[in-house]
Amino acid sequence: MKVSKLAEKTSWNVYGDPKKFDKEIEGVYVGDLLSWVMGHGKVAQAWLTIQSHANVLAVASLKEFSCLIICENDGLSTEFIQQVLDEEVLVLTTSLSIYDVCKKLIELGV
Amino acid sequence: MMKYSYVINKDDYINAGKVSSQIKKILKELNVRPDILRRMAIACYEAEINMIIHSFGGEITLVIDNKAEFIFKDIGPGIKDITLAMKPGYSTANERARELGFGAGMGLVNIKKVSDEFNIESSTKGTILTLRFDLL
Numbered sequence: 448m449k450v451s452k453l454a455e456k457t458s459w460n461v462y463g464d465p466k467k468f469d470k471e472i473e474g475v476y477v478g479d480l481l482s483w484v485m486g487h488g489k490v491a492q493a494w495l496t497i498q499s500h501a502n503v504l505a506v507a508s509l510k511e512f513s514c515l516i517i518c519e520n521d522g523l524s525t526e527f528i529q530q531v532l533d534e535e536v537l538v539l540t541t542s543l544s545i546y547d548v549c550k551k552l553i554e555l556g557v
Numbered sequence: 558m559m560k561y562s563y564v565i566n567k568d569d570y571i572n573a574g575k576v577s578s579q580i581k582k583i584l585k586e587l588n589v590r591p592d593i594l595r596r597m598a599i600a601c602y603e604a605e606i607n608m609i610i611h612s613f614g615g616e617i618t619l620v621i622d623n624k625a626e627f628i629f630k631d632i633g634p635g636i637k638d639i640t641l642a643m644k645p646g647y648s649t650a651n652e653r654a655r656e657l658g659f660g661a662g663m664g665l666v667n668i669k670k671v672s673d674e675f676n677i678e679s680s681t682k683g684t685i686l687t688l689r690f691d692l693l
């Protein structure tokens with residue numbers, strides 16, 4: 448599934464223009480420990496984490512994840528939103544738990 | 558031959574990863590093969606972060622000719638026991654770093670795994686990590 452499609456099918460907040468990226472999601476990786484994600488995540492995966500700071504964006508961009516889904520989130524700082532726009536990362540946020548996001552992704556066939 | 562140098566400051570969390578991103582862009586423009594580029598980006602990122610969170614600061618140098626060589630050189634405090642530091646899961650990361658998701662103790666393991674040559678030397682005066690990547 449394309450990230451743009453996922454954004455359309457969920458009511459999750461999107462930061463960055465999904466059409467501009469229009470990337471195919473190829474699998475999912477879940478984790479909050481950055482060097483673990485760095486070592487095990489794969490290109491084009493959607494990355495699920497609860498972390499929301501600049502270093503997460505650096506990892507998402509360097510690993511070329513298709514998108515970053517920040518879970519259990521109730522609002523990003525304006526500073527972070529600006530950083531998202533600066534980096535070439537597409538970010539989705541939701542208040543759902545990681546478990547519920549996984550269920551949703553499976554339901555949608557990601 | 559091309560040479561690039563960058564200064565890294567202690568505890569500069571805000572800019573953590575910036576140098577790696579910049580280097581990745583350069584490598585992309587030089588048409589480095591995507592799989593090699595990805596390995597280089599992982600190694601560079603982990604080493605950059607280590608300098609920020611564990612060292613007093615230092616310098617990253619990248620030299621490219623028919624291969625690529627990274628030198629990460631900092632000004633201390635050094636790694637007491639390198640064998641221990643290389644063990645998966647070993648970390649002395651402080652509370653602040655851990656809150657941000659650092660401190661899995663996987664950085665050096667990742668670097669070694671993705672690089673073609675890995676050499677690390679350390680004393681109280683500083684740590685020098687040298688990595689080589691074949692570009693073919």
Ligand SMILES: Nc1ncnc2c1ncn2[C@@H]1O[C@H](COP(=O)(O)OP(=O)(O)OP(=O)(O)O)[C@@H](O)[C@H]1O
Pocket residue numbers: 481482483603607608611612631633634635636642643647648649650658659660661662663664665666684
């Ligand atoms: N440049 C450095 N200067 C001083 N100590 C270092 C340096 N790099 C690594 N170390 C030491 O080696 C340990 C292991 O490093 P490693 O990168 O594997 O894990 P980490 O940085 O603690 O956590 P992670 O990389 O998983 O976020 C560090 O906790 C630290 O004690």
Ligand SMILES: [Mg+2]
Pocket residue numbers: 482603606607660663664665
């Ligand atoms: Mg590290």
